[in-house]
Amino acid sequence: MSRKRRPVQVAGRTLALLAVASLALTGCGRDSASEDGGPGQTEAISEGEATGDIEVWAMGTEGEMLGDFVKDFEEANPEATVKVTAVPWEAAHDKLSNAIAAGETPDVSLIGTTWMGEFAEAGGLEPTPEGLVDEADFFEGPWGSTVVGDTSYGVPWYVETRVLYYRTDLADKAGWDEAPQNWDELKQFATDLEDKAGVEYGMHLQPGQTGSWQTVLPFAWSNGAEVTNAEGTEYTIDSPQMQEALEYYKSYFDEGLANDGTLDPGELESGFADGTYGAFISGPWHTGLVEEQGVKTDEYAVAPLPGKDSAPGTSFVGGGDLAVFSDSDNKESAWKLVQWLSEPETQSAWYETIGDLPAVKSAWETGELASDEQLQVFGEQLDSTLAPPAVPSWEQVAAVIDADVEKAVKGAMPVDEAVADMQSQADSIGTGL
Amino acid sequence: MATATTAPTRAGADQAPARGTDPMRRQQARAAWILAAPFLVLFLVFTAGPVLASLGMSFTDIKRTDIRTPFAVGFIGIDNYTQLLGDPLFRKVMVNTGLYVVLGVPLTMGLALGAAVLLNRIERLKGLFRVGYYLPVVTSIVAVSVVWKFLYRPDGGLINEVLGLVGLPQPEWLDNPSLALPALVVMAAWRNLGTLMIIFLAGLQTIPDEVKEAAQVDGASGWGVFRRITLPMLKPTLLFGAVITSIGYLQFFEEAFVMTKGGPLDATRSVTFFTYDQFGFGNYGLAASASYLLFIAVVVLTFVQFKIFGEKD
Numbered sequence: 142m143s144r145k146r147r148p149v150q151v152a153g154r155t156l157a158l159l160a161v162a163s164l165a166l167t168g169c170g171r172d173s174a175s176e177d178g179g180p181g182q183t184e185a186i187s188e189g190e191a192t193g194d195i196e197v198w199a200m201g202t203e204g205e206m207l208g209d210f211v212k213d214f215e216e217a218n219p220e221a222t223v224k225v226t227a228v229p230w231e232a233a234h235d236k237l238s239n240a241i242a243a244g245e246t247p248d249v250s251l252i253g254t255t256w257m258g259e260f261a262e263a264g265g266l267e268p269t270p271e272g273l274v275d276e277a278d279f280f281e282g283p284w285g286s287t288v289v290g291d292t293s294y295g296v297p298w299y300v301e302t303r304v305l306y307y308r309t310d311l312a313d314k315a316g317w318d319e320a321p322q323n324w325d326e327l328k329q330f331a332t333d334l335e336d337k338a339g340v341e342y343g344m345h346l347q348p349g350q351t352g353s354w355q356t357v358l359p360f361a362w363s364n365g366a367e368v369t370n371a372e373g374t375e376y377t378i379d380s381p382q383m384q385e386a387l388e389y390y391k392s393y394f395d396e397g398l399a400n401d402g403t404l405d406p407g408e409l410e411s412g413f414a415d416g417t418y419g420a421f422i423s424g425p426w427h428t429g430l431v432e433e434q435g436v437k438t439d440e441y442a443v444a445p446l447p448g449k450d451s452a453p454g455t456s457f458v459g460g461g462d463l464a465v466f467s468d469s470d471n472k473e474s475a476w477k478l479v480q481w482l483s484e485p486e487t488q489s490a491w492y493e494t495i496g497d498l499p500a501v502k503s504a505w506e507t508g509e510l511a512s513d514e515q516l517q518v519f520g521e522q523l524d525s526t527l528a529p530p531a532v533p534s535w536e537q538v539a540a541v542i543d544a545d546v547e548k549a550v551k552g553a554m555p556v557d558e559a560v561a562d563m564q565s566q567a568d569s570i571g572t573g574l
Numbered sequence: 575m576a577t578a579t580t581a582p583t584r585a586g587a588d589q590a591p592a593r594g595t596d597p598m599r600r601q602q603a604r605a606a607w608i609l610a611a612p613f614l615v616l617f618l619v620f621t622a623g624p625v626l627a628s629l630g631m632s633f634t635d636i637k638r639t640d641i642r643t644p645f646a647v648g649f650i651g652i653d654n655y656t657q658l659l660g661d662p663l664f665r666k667v668m669v670n671t672g673l674y675v676v677l678g679v680p681l682t683m684g685l686a687l688g689a690a691v692l693l694n695r696i697e698r699l700k701g702l703f704r705v706g707y708y709l710p711v712v713t714s715i716v717a718v719s720v721v722w723k724f725l726y727r728p729d730g731g732l733i734n735e736v737l738g739l740v741g742l743p744q745p746e747w748l749d750n751p752s753l754a755l756p757a758l759v760v761m762a763a764w765r766n767l768g769t770l771m772i773i774f775l776a777g778l779q780t781i782p783d784e785v786k787e788a789a790q791v792d793g794a795s796g797w798g799v800f801r802r803i804t805l806p807m808l809k810p811t812l813l814f815g816a817v818i819t820s821i822g823y824l825q826f827f828e829e830a831f832v833m834t835k836g837g838p839l840d841a842t843r844s845v846t847f848f849t850y851d852q853f854g855f856g857n858y859g860l861a862a863s864a865s866y867l868l869f870i871a872v873v874v875l876t877f878v879q880f881k882i883f884g885e886k887d
Contacts, residue, residue, distance in 0.1 A: 534855070
């Protein structure tokens with residue numbers, strides 16, 4: 142045996158190592174048995190007070206404010222201590238997925254609604270215990286975001302949904318004293334805003350690219366389209382309803398009612414203020430943004446999304462869910478905290494603390510949420526919303542939809558081909574359930 | 575001490591005394607291993623390990639949902655690679671990446687060489703110009719892209735204002751699928767020429783004036799001197815410049831990520847961008863395969879450049 146290895150030997154060894162590694166991998170193989178059906182809900186938690194340490198991760202403002210907010214919970218449960226860690230949204234997805242991989246998770250976390258499918262399928266989340274909360278107390282759309290397969294893996298915490306924003310002063314000028322109710326009216330509304338009120342674009346709609354599915358799908362949903370089958374095992378994007386909706390969406394660009402250029406951040410709000418755009422579709426955060434740009438509260442209004450035939454149409458619902466991790470060693474108490482956060486009184490108090498819209502319906506019957514006209518529009522819209530399907534591959538399919546919407550809108554592909562392309566790409570990606 | 579006993583059989587062929595038995599050498603070898611150990615361990619754990627792991631991953635169907643059971647994944651051979659080569663989007667991003675290299679490398683090198691030659695001649699304000707051309711390299715890409723987005727704006731952007739003054743058409747630079755990629759290349763060339771300029775400048779200063787003067791005495795024109803003396807003598811530097819610039823453009827990402835998000839109609843999406851997206855979607859196996867395809871492209875292109883420019887010296 143010589144001490145110095147010749148290069149050929151080294152290369153030989155590396156190859157051998159690789160071969161062994163590949164063999165080892167072949168030997169393992171994927172376990173497919175777990176893929177059918179969900180595990181079902183876990184047993185109900187016991188009565189009594191929460192105990193021990195409960196570690197909670199929350200993002201953004203929620204993470205900053207929750208620590209003080211849970212003092213009431215700690216008072217009611219003197220044996221329990223809640224530790225809140227604030228995680229920035231940008232880092233949250235990776236941090237959660239690493240924590241799940243390592244088995245070193247907190248007990249409870251705020252989870253973005255579009256991540257539920259992936260984390261649940263990875264085995265990181267605990268199914269919601271039987272009887273923890275009543276499904277009927279929640280808006281239907283947000284509840285849907287917790288259901289992966291047939292099993293619910295958490296509880297909606299706060300929600301946001303998209304409505305129609307429009308300039309009331311310009312609408313008056315164009316002869317509209319109320320918001321459009323259906324697709325035909327919406328189109329007429331945009332046309333009148335251009336012809337009679339002199340705006341450059343009657344509507345702002347996103348011409349494809351990241352996130353445009355959040356505006357396109359509500360049109361499709363309002364038209365009766367569904368993106369997956371009920372079990373979440375197959376994508377069902379290609380349908381006449383979807384085609385018709387995309388055709389309608391595209392017509393805004395063809396008729397010059399919407400701008401097909403990409404906007405920089407802030408351009409939409411300033412354009413809404415100076416009369417470039419007469420209307421757009423967005424979530425609750427935009428009330429603050431347009432007012433910052435100098436649109437007075439009596440110069441604009443929000444309205445439920447127009448439906449195909451009558452308002453409200455079906456809108457997109459996002460927000461955050463609360464989930465307990467399967468690696469938590471204090472699950473009972475963790476669920477008790479989740480239960481407390483979903484009580485109507487807690488939800489109202491949380492709205493007053495931070496402004497998050499409650500996911501529990503009865504929280505909307507008291508206080509500012511019941512009296513403020515603008516908020517009531519969001520409350521009304523929340524009754525008819527859908528969440529994107531809670532399947533692991535959704536973000537990838539959403540990117541496919543974004544790309545094909547852009548192709549259709551810019552005329553690079555006919556609508557029917559674009560929709561068929563969405564379907565065939567989604568088929569080859571699979572839902573991942 | 576197995577080596578000590580086997581060494582003599584090998585040493586029989588050598589004239590020198592057996593290497594393995596020299597205690598001094600052995601001690602030195604041991605000291606060397608100890609000194610190198612921290613680096614070796616770091617290299618194996620943080621460089622070689624992940625590289626091999628990613629190579630292994632590229633032959634499996636590992637996805638994000640497998641993170642808790644990373645070994646319970648299917649071994650699928652080269653399926654990821656064949657899937658990529660058959661994917662119209664991946665083909666498109668390969669073409670885009672090719673365009674970045676074909677347009678970007680000559681443009682960047684040409685501009686850098688021009689700047690270097692001019693800077694090599696002037697005596698006054700040399701430092702100012704050097705700093706000026708180098709400044710974009712050290713400026714944050716986000717800041718640069720914000721400024722260039724303003725320059726490229728369809729209405730009110732500086733470029734279109736100037737075009738308007740002389741009566742030329744004013745295109746939507748970043749929203750037009752056939753103009754967006756060249757627009758990004760121009761910006762990238764502007765941003766990257768500083769580094770190359772410094773390297774070329776250093777190369778130019780190694781060319782002795784005597785050679786040029788001799789050529790001029792023989793009646794060569796300025797252009798002749800540049801073509802027949804400067805360029806050939808600069809060849810090693812040019813080769814180095816071409817290699818690092820090509821690798822840079824093959825990995826084109828930041829500019830497109832900040833300026834256009836890969837659009838319009840995927841016209842500015844590069845292979846690295848595609849890989850980034852796939853990692854984001856949790857398709858770890860597929861993403862790893864895409865990076866290895868890019869790695870192969872880097873190796874091949876570098877090899878070709880060495881063949882073409884590196885030979886005759």
